[in-house]
Amino acid sequence: MSTEQQVLHRIEKVRRRKARLTDERITMAHGAGGKATQTLIDAVFLEAFRNPLLEPLADQAVFGVNGTRLAFTTDSYVVSPLFFPGGTIGDLAVNGTVNDLSVSGARPLYLSAGFILEEGFPVEDLRRIVASTAAAATAAGVAIATGDTKVVQRGKGDGCYINTAGVGVIERDVALGATQVRAGDAVIVSGPIGDHGVTIMLARGELDIVADLASDTAPLTGLIDRLFDATPSVRCLRDATRGGVATILNEIARASSLAVVLDERAVPVRRQVRGACEILGIDPLYVACEGRMVAIVDGAAADTAVRALASHPLGQGAAIIGTVRDDPPGLVLLKTQFGGTRIVDVLVGDPLPRIC
Amino acid sequence: MRFVDEFRDPEMARALAGRIAGLCEPGRHYKFMEVCGGHTHTIYKHGLEDYLPANVTLVHGPGCPVCVIPMGRVDDAIHIAEQPDVILTSFGDMMRVPGGGGSFFDSSARGADIRMVYSPLDALKIARQNPGKRVVFMAIGFETTAPSTALTVLRAAAEGIRNFSIFCNHVTIIPAIKAILDSPDLRLDGFIGPGHVSTVIGCRPYAFITRDFDKPLVVAGFEPLDILQSIYMLLTQLAQGRAEVENQYTRAVPWDGNARALEAINEVMELRPYFEWRGLGFISHSALKVRPGYAAYDAEAIFATPGVRVADPKACQCGEVLKGVLKPWECKVFGTACTPETPIGTCMVSSEGACAAYYNFGRFTRARVREAAHP
16 A cells, blocks of 8 residues: 555544544534534534434434334524525425425425514515415425414524424335445436525625526425336435535445545536636535435436436436445545546535525 | 636547647656646646646645735734724635634634625725724735735725725745745746736746746646646646746736736735745745835734744644645645644645645545546
8 A cells, every 4th residue: 555545544534533522612614514513413412312313313313103104304594695586594494394304205294483583573574484485385285383483682693594393204115315325326416506505695695796596495395206106216315405416425425335426527507506606616516405306326227217307397407417336435526527536525614604 | 618618628638638648758757836726726626637647746836825824824813803893804715724723713703703705895895884893804815816905905095994904914926936946855847837826927027937947837727728738838848948938828817917906016015024924934025015105904003913923733744735845645644633624734724725625626546536437
């Protein structure tokens, strides 16, 4: 083994080691979804709450009650601005939780909605948010069955935060998850990536960039039904939210001890998103989507799966973007458009905080 | 996408790679330094080294604005940020750079108002919107960003905005290249010259490299084909026994630079007698400060900064990496004690830093990557 390989070997060992929380205060990095978030969850939350359902740290917990398999999840929404092209914080609060249930193979049934409002927040804005929340729930086929309202003093919140929790029932006989992934599987995205993140960034109006672009926020339940109708060979589904496609694929690679090799030219990215990302020096692979998923399917079923997804309005532009291999375990590689190869690592800082 | 895709064309890359291989004398080893961190980023982000023959090595240079900021200056900036009614504004790259007492992020978590901006003009906008606050812009960068800082000061002066100042950490590229050439540890065959800096200073200031050190320099653009072409141009010079300054980035770099940008810098700033560079130590006439005439916009004149020199952590070998003496992975703490999450040195922080680029994109032997990607 060369010296360089020894160094790399040592680094991979360090990366697998459990991180210690040394920070004395919460920084923005703890909310960025990268390693700092992971460390915080491991050291503080998992340490205190530890149980077999929580331990996999999946987007949802799956458990049986009297022979019925249920999926249960929660998520909080702090997006800024509250209104943006393609949706509102209310749309995100419904679709985000619905999608966390759907990707486990569940049919989402009931949601809770907790609103934290800041003193002085216009009731008219709240009405708009609640109307879009209701419309999104209807579109997703879920009922908001319970809720809560709190008001905090001016300056102690940023207008409106929402927390939703959701419960769904898993009726299909499927076992989905990173551990189901095998070498030879195909990596598929359900449509162009990065629309939501770039839309939010531009909607903040700090960049003086204008583009014809809207958030992709949408419930994925129907799209996932279409996929399962076409093929049973689905191994793993993930909605590509915070941290984007790259972050999710890293989690899958790490959890399965397999490699994901992506082809940059195959990754669907809208012209507007690519342009904005080029200007800002951001990689679209890390930009959040709110209505796109990554599907890992048996390589033999890949074309069938893409056709099925593309036949649904939310799957326009679905594409095979890479494959799963044995080596190098735990890493995501990218064959660049230019023809070179590089690593796609977990992002450290969040280039775009408060995206959802 | 126009103006992007044509500079990332794999067919062209293959053709250029063939010509590059043809120019390399067998048995000779070529070492070129890309001075600019932007180039380092491009090289790793696009996997450009996959196209180079084994006997061509790229050495990463000191042209990463964040990387060269010494810890003491980070502490000074945090000291300013923690004064009453101050809003410190900074490019995002600086936020995680560790000083002796933590980073901007840590200071922000302690209660300081530190905001990320994309341009000094955004900082000025914040000053306009917050007349009761003192808004300070953490000015960093080479001649590339100095003009926009200078113009922002001029705009503030023209508008009579009194609650805006800059904490000036601008550095100049030529003394850094000189320091590297004077360093006995490094044998280089030529330089890939910094493109963005050269849009401002032009190509003439590099003449001493060919004259005094007999090395070729090719000013290069930031797309991967730009860099491949500059390597081709460097090898052509070497094959023909020439050592000249050439300009590959003609679509952006005028030979004489940008006179108006230089004027703006010169109006607002003057050379410091000396400035500390992280890892490189004190270099004379290598940095800019605000001229006394604009002292009202000089954070160093407004706030009493501690100005304490903080020694780099012993384990940190950023200096060697910045000089190109060590490859990132040869540093003792690379990737283990020093990672992008918990950086010890600045080279691991900035997206332009050689260690971060290597860790995030290139951390893997080229051979193994090739094997995995093309089984």
